[in-house]
Amino acid sequence: MPDPIFEARNISKRFGPVRALNEVSIAIGAGELHSIIGENGAGKSTLMNIFCGRLRPDTGALLIDRQPVHFSSPKQAAAAGIAIAPQEINLVPALSVAENIMLGAQIGARICGGAVIDWKATRAEAIRHLHEVDDQIDPASRVGDLSKAQQQLVQIARAAATDARILILDEPTATLTHRETARLFDYIRSFKARGHSIFYISHRLDEVKALSDRITVLRDGALAGTLDPATATREEMVTLMAGRPPSAMRQEPRRIPGDAPVVLKVTGLTRPGEFQDLSFSLRKGEILGVSGLIGSGRTEMAKCLFGLTRATAGEIEYFGQKTRFTSPLQAIQAGLIYLPEERKQEGIFPLLSIVENAAMPSMARFRGLLAMRNREMLAEVMDYIALLKTRIGSPRDAITTLSGGNQQKVIIARWLMRDAKVLIMDEPTRGIDVNAKFEIQAVLRRLTEERGLSIILISSEMEEVLDVADRILVMHEGRARGIVDAAGESQESLLKLAMT
Amino acid sequence: MGDKMNTSRASLFSLQRFWRWEASGILVALVALALLLSIATDNFMSSYNISAVARQAAFVGLVALGQTLVLMVGGIDLSVGAAAGLSAIVGSIALTQWGIHPWLIVPFTMGFGLLIGAINGAFVAGLRLNPFIVTLATWEIFAGLTLVITGGYPIRPLGEAFGVFGKGEIFGVPVPVVIFLVAGAILIWVLGQTRFGRNIFALGGNRDAAVLAGIRVRWVEFAAFALAGMFAALAGILYASRMDAGQPSVGEGWLMGAITAAILGGTSLRGGQGSIVGTILGALLLAVLANGTVLLNVSGFWQRVIVGAVVLVAVLVDLLRRRSN
CATH class of the missing domain: 3.40.50.300 (P-loop containing nucleotide triphosphate hydrolases)
Known part of the structure; x- marks a missing residue:
């Protein structure tokens, strides 16, 4: 040396x-x-x-x-x-x-x-x-x-x-x-x-x-x-x-049956400058990985599906219905949820407690005659906290007392409470330590199997997409370069698909 | 791909570049309004009226120059009007009671303004307190001190020798207007050509990047607030000279005028963007609007409604400009 x-x-x-x-x-x-x-x-x-x-x-x-x-x-x-x-x-x-x-x-x-x-x-x-x-x-x-x-x-x-x-x-x-x-x-x-x-x-x-x-x-x-x-x-x-x-950290590869109903079908979706002519479908219980570099249009696509931006061309079929969400509220009411990449900036309410963070969009359900039915709300939140194996102190603690992985689980609980049918997750494990990452990946798999949830998983980490997803949509510079089965692909083959 | 974009942009003639310039909208608006008024009224274009309008623009405009600096570093100074008032009073006392030579009163008052501006700067830059709250507090303090010192009575007369700064003319141009334009020219040079000026853009545009680049961001922020106090004091003492009295009410209403002028001129409230030319034009536009309502015999009460509407239109135009870019 x-x-x-x-x-x-x-x-x-x-x-x-x-x-x-x-x-x-x-x-x-x-x-x-x-x-x-x-x-x-x-x-x-x-x-x-x-x-x-x-x-x-x-x-x-x-x-x-x-x-x-x-x-x-x-x-x-x-x-x-x-x-x-x-x-x-x-x-x-x-x-x-x-x-x-x-x-x-x-x-x-x-x-x-x-x-x-x-x-x-x-x-x-x-x-x-x-x-x-x-x-x-x-x-x-x-x-x-x-x-x-x-x-x-x-x-x-x-x-x-x-x-x-x-x-x-x-x-x-x-x-x-x-x-x-x-x-x-x-x-x-x-x-x-x-x-x-x-x-x-x-x-x-x-x-x-x-x-x-x-x-x-x-x-x-x-x-x-x-x-x-x-x-x-x-x-x-x-x-x-x-x-x-x-x-030791791989999810088992699996195959979604071809007769599983299609919950989301996108055809020729275009928003100039962001993405062009995207077509794919998502089945019930399926995890569709979206792989591509930052700037490949993945996040822009997610925001468009969620109603934050408008596409100029293309069609979206949601549970067999032609749909075009014009606001996030519409998408949420229909059960399509987007979990943004910047969890800290766009996902959590840092000053509020774990319960409040989880129940925020579902508050209307717990409205009582004079006050909130807090006990019921707490009970339901705790059910999901347990389901997702979230490690918390007291549910009344501020959400910022939790680690990144557990915060992410609280946010997933939030949308399960709102009866989510399709989750679009943007970099769900970024900045989370290895073991918590593995746990979240396992939770995502379990949710698709036990609750029939469909997930679009956007990630820059090819390994994560390969491990968790059933199929992978490869994007580059705003275009879909192909959709492949996760089984049988490698990081090298994905990169090749993206770059050629 | 990047190349193509650049060449196509360069080959487009400079109309696009003009449109990209923060002050383009206000220049068009000012010219249009002046044309309109010169057609609709007989005396708008008279030299007497023009110099009256320009003098009116100069006082608020000087305050707006300092405000522009503060806005560009991402702050705001609510105390400028009160600082102008307090400085004018202190300057008047220095002239009438302490016997300071009339020629030294203007630099003396500017120094005093720099000092009270530095108080704002120390709290905001030194202690990292919110500028809105700090200057809200100092606004009250400065305004209150003005009343404490004067008991509410004007200090007069200030004397003929001192009147030249507010009432005098150089080649037919009112002295305050000359000072305003010279100050503006100096600031344009400072912002464009000096390290301090570029650091203001860097700090306002991205504080983290500025810190990483080794820029002494606190010093830059502090200086911006101190200079805002100095410009306010300059406007205040020139106004006192024009009125031949240090009135406790000097500076009332200048705060909104200064912020409005800066915003009309394309200065961003989020910092990092702004133009001195824009602020000068903004101050002129406000003065022309006020003058126009008088010439057209519109009730003075409507003036504020019109100014408010103009600001909203300016914001909309700015929105369109940024979208089209």
């Missing part, structure tokens, strides 16, 4: 009762690409946020060239040569690409001590950094007008523009096309060739294996192991990440 230029020793970090990182030690050498892999919630982002000065560790030390350093702001980390291109887009949409790249680092003209910006030099510098990463983006266009993938690339150029010698790339390829990915990898190689180092975070294990000099696996905030990319197999990586072999 080369001499480390950056080292983290025994880093621990708590958020309230949650131990996000526990005694994690990691080092990186000059010219090295060190991949950090782990499930959602394993602590990767927390660790990277500590490296780049956004968070401070509770205990532990950071060392650069063997000298201890303390970052109290991202600016200090940047000054020490560490820059991050975070996974979430963090740009100013109203400003131009060039200005975003040079934000806070504009080149000053010689007058007024650099307070006045030398636009010509600033733009030239921005373009130089942008072209290292991508040469298709117009530096003068507004960031808000770019695609998600292009914004991701601008963000990487932004990080590169700080002249960092350690770059943290958090899921850089999640939204990129093949061409953009290849181009990015070229940049990564040239960056390494200059003797600089990269911490690389990705869910794409084949990518990790191909690029890395070293792989570190995090699980539940602690080091789970270090792997040599030359010899490590995918199976080994997954086993280390999950804490048990992948085969």
